[in-house]
Amino acid sequence: MMLSDFPLFPEAASSVAKYVDGLYLALILLTGTVSLLIWAAIFYLAIKYRRRPDNELAQEQEPPAALEMTWIVVPTIIFLAIFVAGAWVYFRIQRVPTNALEVYATGRQWMWKFQHTTGQREINTLHVPVNRPVKITMASEDVIHSLWFPAFRVKNDVLPNRYRTLWFQATKTGRFHIFCAEYCGTLHSGMIGWVEVMEPTEYQKWLAGGSEGSLATQGEQLFQKLACATCHTNDATGRGPVLAGIVGKQVPLADGHSVIADDNYLRESILNPTAKVAAGFQPIMPAFQGQVSEEDLIRLIAFVKTMQPATNVAPPQQPRNP
Amino acid sequence: MANPTLHDLQHPGSEEAHVPHHPFLQHHFEDLGQQHEASTLGMWFFVAQEILFFGGIFAAYTVYRVMYPAAWSAGAHHQNWRIGFANTIVLIASSLTMALAVWGAQGAKRKFTTLMLVLTLFLGMTFIGVKAFEYREHIHEGLFPGSAFTYVDHEHPELTRGVELFMLFYFIMTGLHALHMIIGAGLLIWFIRRSWRGDFGEEYYSPVEIMGLYWHFVDIVWIFLFPLLYLIH
Amino acid sequence: MTTTTIDDAPFIEPSATAPRNYLNDEYGVLSWLLTRDHKRIAVLYAISVTVFFMVGGIIAFMMRLELLTPEGDLFTSDTYNKLFTLHGIVMIFFFLIPAIPAVLGNFILPIMLGAKDLAFPKINLLSWYIYMIGGSFGIYVIITGGVDTGWTFYTPFSTQYSNTHVFAVTLGAFITGFSSILTGLNFLVTIHRMRAPGLTWFRLPLFVWSMYATSVVIMLATPVLAITLVLLMVERTLHVGIFDPALGGDPVLYQHMFWFYSHPAVYIMILPGMAVISECVAAFTRKKIFGYKFVAFSSLAIAFLGFLVWAHHLFVAGISIYSAMVFSFLSMIVAVPSAIKVFNWTATMYRASVSWQTPMLYVLGFIGLFTIGGVTGLFLAALGIDVHVHDSYFVVAHFHYIMVGGTIMAYLAGIHYWWPKITGRMYPEWWARLSALLVFVGFNLTFFPQFLVGYVGMPRRYHAYAPEFQVLNVLSTAGATILAAGYLLPMIYLFWSLKFGRKAGTNPWGAVGLEWATSSPPPKENFHETPVVTWEAYDYPAFLKAMRETQHG
Known part of the structure; x- marks a missing residue:
């Protein structure tokens, strides 16, 4: 079986994906190192100081206060750095560019309906142009859903009582998953679709296709x-x-x-x-x-x-x- | 040899002389003082979790009050504040008699304590009775939420749904409060019996005291409910 | 007298007349069902939570079987949705929350305090009955067709759209909540008022500190869940708009109220695990826990901060950017006390006398897995990453590392550690080590792939999934098989040991702590005389000195 048959990393197809992935990889590196150090320490200490006839009892040891302070202060600083980095990426995900193409989405049990300003309607498929910000305004007809584009690293819950928005700028043409991420009943796992990212010219051609007026x-x-x-x-x-x-x-x-x-x-x-x-x-x-x-x-x-x-x-x- | 325990090592056995203890001292307490402190503290913790319980619904009430101020005001107009006020007085009086009962129990005044407990029960039941009368009126007016809700606000029809929500909070909040009162009344009946039997005295009065704590707490909840449900405009 | 080491001290053989203990003090079913002895109630709880654990485990295994293939071919979607809902409800409300406090805490806490019982023995028994009533609602729902809302009961799905037994199961959860409230109340009062003479706050074992923090969280969070579930039941019955947007309610308010309880509930589940780990680390390294006060106060810090982070479950659910910032920040802060504990446990092993007996193996597993669970929590608290992985298998993997890799590992560590005290018998060490190994390997194989498949894009609660997720799912199911074997083994050999295990003696581990100062199993009153405490917690140097004096004196 080819590795491509079971990816360990999702395709990165939006302008924010590189930031999310970058932060993710940085965190894996950081926390992975720390975790490995802790694991290594546990096993080293457990083996080195294993119980033997000559060490039936532990040696007395007064904990140095400096050590305690170190592992309170240093993690706090690291955690806050992660917070700042996470918030920085978050602002990029949240701040909608003003020139975004507007698309409307309606979630219902169990399908996604999309409407373009030019009048096209689609179900479970969404056509968008590449390299252009797309803003989706969405609401639900029934329960709470959540619109997720894994390849774009964005998702947002779709509520029945008000509009919420998300945006992305696709950077690659192709076909990518749409999932409903908030459990919504029987066919929750069937509330899926595809987003088709097209070259602008293709997209224009597609737009010229049938619609009932804008x-x-x-x-x-x-x-x-x-x-x-x-x-x-x-x-x-x-x-x-x-x-x-x-x-x-x-x-x-x-x-x-x-x-x-x-x-x-x-x-x-x-x-x-x-x-x-x-x-x-x-x-x-x-x-x-x-x-x-x-x-x-x-x-x-x-x-x-x-x-x-x-x-x-x-x-x-x-x-x-x- | 077996492993010695730290306790064995440091405390070679010492037998304490047994003193006859109070009939109501439970076996796992050292003395009545410890038992008293434990049960009082227990009731305080219980009251703390009750505050969070009512706090949850007060929070939800506040959210919707901010969301629908007009409907909340309209809903409050369906409450008869005079009845509510009278009932508040009844409840405060019952708190007074309850406090007197605790005082009586501490002083081993058997008859006085019993009388005060009976009075507390009577006032509590009066409150429940008045509440039931109010409920009957509301239901009669079609103000009970759900399918029984037939009320329409003719002046401001758009407020009807908000009024229903207000009445829902009214029924849940006063209903939970009344449930606490009924549980309290049940306990009072048991306490009246115990008091008449002469269980309580200078050494052993903590049950009455923690009953008092509970009763006062339930009263205080009402002190918050009354203005929130009857007096908003 | 020959010099004996602590480890090879022979175990006391039973004398002709078996000493009276809490097990043989009375006989008959009623002597159990009407008992007020905290130790017997703990045993009742142990049996009940084990039954629920098996139910929840079997359901989990059925889900893993379904997920072997991308198509939803083993069960219908509705059945699968009921499976994960019931798995969550059973495991959280009927197993994880009561497991350590109501079983190990109930048994050990009063003994650790040198008390004869909990402060309110009748209330303790009552809490078990309430738990059983709540649990029987759960069983009733399972038998009569299940419920499909997810354990979170999100509105408006749960109130207006689901056609399953939502009312019965929320009522069950509501009732069970009172059982934990009563347990928490009992613990708090007992810790405050029933400590043996000389047992000051800073002489308390860390188990007690952690249980104290747990009880505070139980007492302050559970009532909010109770009232939330009341509102949910009312809305479902009367069809009025508390949370239903079609009738003017706000579904996100439900999520706030739900998580105001359910995030602290995570700490209700993990703090007792930390309690057990602190005890086991001390006992199996024969050392005072490094930074005792830091570990003690970190429990309180977790309890406090745990109340301030609930909205990190709502980062994509409709809260403002600025509240998201605040909750992300606080979620980072709440990780600090957990990190402090991990570092202190690890440091305790320095220059220690580390035993490799089974409870310690579980401890090592716990520290490793809890570390992974903890650091992946940082991923989720980082806003930019959470937007992507929220409601994906990454989250599933994260909380299983905490709940299963943390709490259940700790529970198993505690069960093995106190088994000799509870039953008077030793478990078979070789089998126990084997099962610890199986649990560790099986657990990682089950849940590590879920981090990966989550980041790749597999949403949680999916009955059928995209084909590219299959390989990781097959790995996960394979791991679940090993994990199941690892969990089955203890059930068998622990049961076996009740009859055939070696007699344990008072102090088989050579541990300090009041529970090891009384016989195994303990007498009904725990101690023949009230102990007087003159030493610090985990005072192994004094223990050794005293022991040598006795032996040579």
Whole structure:
């Protein structure tokens, strides 16, 4: 059997993999040496001072305090150095580059669904271009899952009540595992897939393939279908706040606090609108919890993100009795 | 020869004279003082773990209170604070009688101790009775969480689910508290019997004392529960 | 009188009239089931935890068989999920947590303190009954179809999605928690109030210090698990949103509350192991533990710091970057006291008189394996690596190095060390050494490959896996077979020794410590007279001097 049939080290195919692997190998070297020293010491001492008729009893020995202090202080310093190194790598894993390609993922028992901003949908397969940061925004439809790309050394839990993100920049083309890492029920071990890392040109070709219009377009249709535009007009006359350009802005709330209008705020405001009501508006919006699927939520949010504060585009509204 | 033991070597046998001991001195204690200290300390440790037990649910309560302040306030409006306040007074009075019972036991006042224990039991049962009445009202209003929860907040329908969560915490917290009261009442009945029989005296009163510790602790839990569940706005 | 060395001292042959001891003091089933003697209760616990260990072990072996091939071909997915869930629940709640405290601690602790019994003997018996009630819920669930949530009962899977016996098994865990609380309470009061005259805190054996730390953790952590499980059961019954996001709850809050108990629970399991190791190191090197006070206080430090690191189980579960930093930092700090212990045990062997008897073999194994378990903990505490290996087989390997390589090795060391005291008989040394070797080899072969396969990318709790992980899994299953043999052997020869083992005598190891000052098995009251302690713990020089004086005097 070839060694390649049972790798002892995973393929390193992302920009952070080299840092994670570097730290991992450094720690193996460090802790391995220390462990071997301890093992060697144990066996050396156990053999050298084994019980013989002439050493029925141990020799008295006062412990030098300096020795104790040494093996308190030195490990502490080493451990803290490991902490710093780990945190340094962690920041690289966590900090999402601003120019990242956006992809959305939805976990459900027991499959991964991916949506591209261009409108493509995939199940258990994800196509991404090489050498370009990819940010995945994800939520779960049911229990907690965890999206893991071993070859990229990144994972993050997928929660049912809010969006979480992870990002990677693939550095190699090819096919790599996707696993669900958080136990999620019967077919947990079947909740797997492949990420296909492609050359940019190939990727463009793939993108040109069938889609039902971009994510934002799909979201716009939903926006109409759900009659959101009835209240969320674009001219500040509606009963709901103007949504154009709201993303990323500070929104003052009715209770005096304020929030940044990020994906999570938009998501919460659709599902459970009364949780954080924008200042100056009544809590009259119906809750869409259970009525809008996670995938549709992604479409709606994608649309909201593209809305432009237009001058005269909004359809005229029949004013209703307040 | 067999291996000597360190103890054999350093302490050639010494027999202590046997003195007749108290009927309630358990065989594994040296004297009543040690037994008293052990049981008191045991109750203190028990109370410590109780604090963590209630602490867990207080923490969860706090998390959701911060998450749903409006619903928490609405939920508290369904509590009748007057009844709650009266019940608090009842409970504080029972703590007083309990403390008097401990004092009585220390002074070997058999009848007084028994009377105080009976009063404590009576006040405790009053508290439970009032609590049961409150529960009945809540259930009647459809405020019991789960499938029995039929209540709808007409003024702020969006708060309904939060109110249910509040009521859930209300029932769990007061329910656990009431469970502690009922266990305490059961112990009191046993203690009343023992006290009347004349078990307690100047030398041996630690059971009453640790019963008192337990009872006061349960009261203090209520002192925290009352404002958290009845008085938030 | 001839000069005898400690080792070849002959063992006392039984006289015609066997001395009264706790075993032959009373007879009959009821004399056991209604006993208040801590030693008999320890024996009851020993039998019960052994049964649960066998159940958990058989389940583990079934899992290893399934994992021989990448396809899930031996069991269905649902069955496999139930297997790992039950393995975790049985091993953690019904074996590891009670094993050392309730068996060895129960038996030895009062004797070490020179006490006649624990402070509350009835409560001690009660704790065994509570444990059995909790355990029977576990058995009931196994018989009637199992539970598939994983031992962590993560919401909302456990509350809304699983169709198995979640309620019964969480109730079982809840009830069992009270059993450990009562044991911890009993230990704390006994250590505070029942020490023999002259037995000051710094004369206590390190076993007692460690048990003290364990009891504190039990007392302060277990109630939080209890209330968490109450909330879980309520949510599952009433379908209200405490942890269920669909109803407004927060599933991550459950994880915080769960790990607030369950991380300290790791120390509930390993601190007693450290307790045993300290005793055995001293006894089999005939030396005072190097840095006694450092080892003693490191137990307390572990108990304290153990409460501050729970969120390192949540690095990828949805906590902020900054809390991740704090918990990573604290997790590094909690490793320091463990390292102190390892260094001190090792240093104790310097210029010692190291015996290679079985308990010491387990000790050497423990130090080696615990070191690996400990340093791989540093990998997991390092944030950048944890993101990759979290919920992979790397984690599985890590905690098995601590729990199996640590706690079970220590348990076996302690069982062999105190076996002569508990039963009055010696175990067969040759067989015992063989089993120690098998356990060590089998253990490493089982779990070392799991570090590798975890880093390569195999997630935990996978019924079927990618083909490239197979070779390492086959190695692991092969190791499990050897490990199983290593565990079966002691069950056989220890049982055999009850009847056929040599009589042990009062002090077969030539060890100091009050438990070796009373006969084997000890009398019902432990000591015929209350001992007065005038010496430090592990005072071997004084012991030798006194012994020589007796022999030549």
